[in-house]
Amino acid sequence: MRKKLIRSIIVVLLVALSFGLPVLAEEHALALHGTPKYPADFTHFDYVNPDAPKGGTMRLANVAAATFDSLHPFILRGTPAQGLGLIYDSLTERSLDEAFTEYGLIAEQITVAPDNSAVRFKLRKAARFHDGVPITAADVQWTFETLREQGHPQYRAYYRDVERVEVLADDEVEFHFATTGNAELPMIIGQMPVLPKHYWAERDFSATTLTPPVGSGPYRVAEVDAGRRVVYERVEDYWAADHPVKRGRHNIDRISYDYYRDGTVALQALKAGEYDLRQENVARNWATAYDVPAVETGELLLEEIPHSQPAGMQGFFFNTRRAMFADPQVREAIGYAFDFEWTNENLFYGAYRRTQSYFENSELAATELPNEAEQALLAPFQDQLPPRVLTEVYQPPQTNGQGVRGNLRIAMRLLRDAGWEVQDGILTHADSGQTMDFEILLVSPSFERVVLPFQRNLERLGAKVSVRTVDPTQYQNRMNDFDFDMTVHVAPQSLSPGNEQRDFWSCEAAEISGSRNVAGVCDPVIDELIERIIDAPDRESLITRTRALDRVLQWGFYAVPNWYIDQFRVAFWDRFGRPPANPPYGLALDTWWVDPEKAVER
Structure with missing residues (x-):
């Protein structure tokens, strides 16, 4: 027995040495914090009927995009068809009854270094593309490198902390990280769809296509x-x-x-x-x-x-790249012109609640004064933050539903303090001479009835505001180029925020065409808080750091909050x-x- 134990230990150490890392534990699943709900021998998720019959059709409709011109969802060019995710499998699959846990799919085993410097995936031998070709580690490596080099710009930010990817065997691939503090990174890699290298070998990955691609999904x-x-x-x-x-x-x-x-x-x-x-x-x-x-x-x-999904932030987002919206006091003033209470009662039949947080409907939302941990986190940045971040709970402007006259008086005071005054009937900046003249860009005609009362209130302040609804293709092109003044936008969130926050709020993303930093947020404090969130070692610190980010975003007035359900x-x-x-x-x-x-x- 003793000799067998010694031999086992030697085998494990040899495996570790070949891996080039400390001894690792192979897992069937990854949980960002805590442990997976389902054990290695589970047979199905609890929320399915494992004996559900197969067959029939389900006919759905798409109105949001109105058209499509591509079956290639991984590049910036073109408008991809809805549902393309159905044809691709990824290394792991997320469960919908846990905050953030992924289970191996293409990957049979997932091995994370103890110091989180790398992750290794051992692939299932049964995994196949639709043309029968086995999925190999070379496909995984090629997919990652191609997405980062030729794919949508968001992939470069999302995978920034990956240093290199290495094929160890036909069925083993290893990702090495540039940082050990990003606990989410192994799971981010797991979410990556795996594309067939052989299929794309003689095709232009950067071009749109209507030829049905080869996938591996259901x-x-x-x-x-x-x-x-x-x-x-x-x-x-x-x-x-x-x-x-x-x-x-x-x-x-x-x-x-x-x-x-x-x-x-x-x-x-x-x-x-x-x-x-x-x-x-x-x-x-x-x-x-x-x-x-x-x-x-x-x-x-x-x-x-x-449901218990975080609602994120839907709002009228400012393009802070525009000079007139660079001042947060101006953005705060404009928020007083939106009458949510009237809108909810008269247009929405009282169906909605006002959004207050960028992480609404979750424990991540900053809805109370900062606790000691948040105060300690934000204290080094105190001189760079508005005082209200630490002393007040953010609340969007409210009315009694009977009008915004009082709120418009507050807005006018803020505008005057920021150097704006009404000249010849239009708000004009006293120093630059710039007029408050801007467009609200929409993609859906159904939003016009919401925006038009907001427009009228803004005009009462002296702003000259136009509302323009364009077709989805034009809208997407303009958003990719940040060619707008204000628009209705949704910044979605999960219960486990991480790397995607760079794409939402970082200075780097603000300059990348097609990024999700629609508002053009660029603040060194926000950049630092994003990195702290990514490096959060446990759930408690993640909540603390996310709430701190939420406060800074709230008091930055990057959007006029809308509503959620x-x-x-x-x-x-x-x-x-x-x-x-x-x-x-x-x-x-x-x-x-x-x-x-x-x-x-x-």
Whole structure:
């Protein structure tokens, strides 16, 4: 027994030496903080029906983009079709009933160095692309290097802390990190879709394409009607169909997305049975537009499904690259012209709550005065921060719903203090002579009814404001180039913020076309807080550091906060089955199935 033990120890040490790192522990899953919920021998996620029947179709609609011109979602050019994520698998798969835990998918084993200087993935021998070619470590390496060098600019920021990637064997690949403090980095690499190196060998990765690409996921592209419709079909011999993270999911044979240029037409099409399911994002529609016989008979179902997802920040975002919006006092003043209470009561039927935080609807939100840990974190930056960051809880301006006259008086005082005065009926800066003349850029006509009262209030201050709604392609191009003054934007968040915060708020991202730093935020304190979040060693410190970042963003007035809701509003025809409970961190449509007793082929 003693000799066997010694031999085992020697084997482990030899493996460690070959790895070039301290002794490591192989894992089936990674949790950012804490331990994974599901053990290594789990058979399926709790929120699925492992015996769900396969078959049928689910017809969906896309209104947000209105068109598409590419099946290549990994580059800045073009507008990719919706649903392309269905055709790709990644090294790991996230569960929707844990804050941030990933389980091996393409990766059979995940090995993280004790000092977090590297992560190794051992690939499953069964993993295959749709053309039958095995997925290898060379594909993983090529994918990473190609995304970072030729992919969307966001990948360069996202993978910045990866120093190099090394192929150790056909089924083993290792990522070496430039820093050991980024605990999220192994999980970020795990999320990376793996693309087929052999497929792209004779193709231009930087070009858009409407040729269905080769993937490895549960679906493949079956039909494409450019700009109008895309159809995905379930891969019958999908390599991971019985994998624990996939069992009970991807039950529907065909999923289609029809594109509509007009939201009203799309809503009428649902009620006419032209497609099957719609997630309703317009409160007025939810309150008034579904008074139809099919709802009364129970054929068309309306459900409000609660969730615990962070809401992030939806708001009227300023482009602080514009000189008129460079002063936070000006941005604060403009916020007083938006009457949320009136808007919510008269336009939204009281459906929403006012957003206060960039991490709304989560424990990460700064909704109270900073505790000792936050104060200690922010103390070194005290001279660089507005005093209110440490002494007041941020609250967006409020009204009684009867008008904003009082708030406009406050706004005018702030503007005068910032050097603005009304000259010939328009706000003008006393020193530069610049006028307060700007455009609010929209992509959805449904937002015009919200923006027009805001516009009128701004004009009462002396601002000259225009509202322009453009088509999705033009909108995306202008956003990529930061060619706007103010726009409606959503900065989404997760329960485990990390590297993506660089893309949202860093000085580096502010200069990168296509980044998600829409507002052009560039503040050395924010840059430092982002790095502190990335380096957070545990959940408690992550919460503290995120709340500190939230406070600095709140008091920077980079957006006029809008609203949020903590439930999914879903309208769907009664032809589907689904598990009894939806997971807290997503609308798990991929766990639904077509009920053969209810469905009628259409």
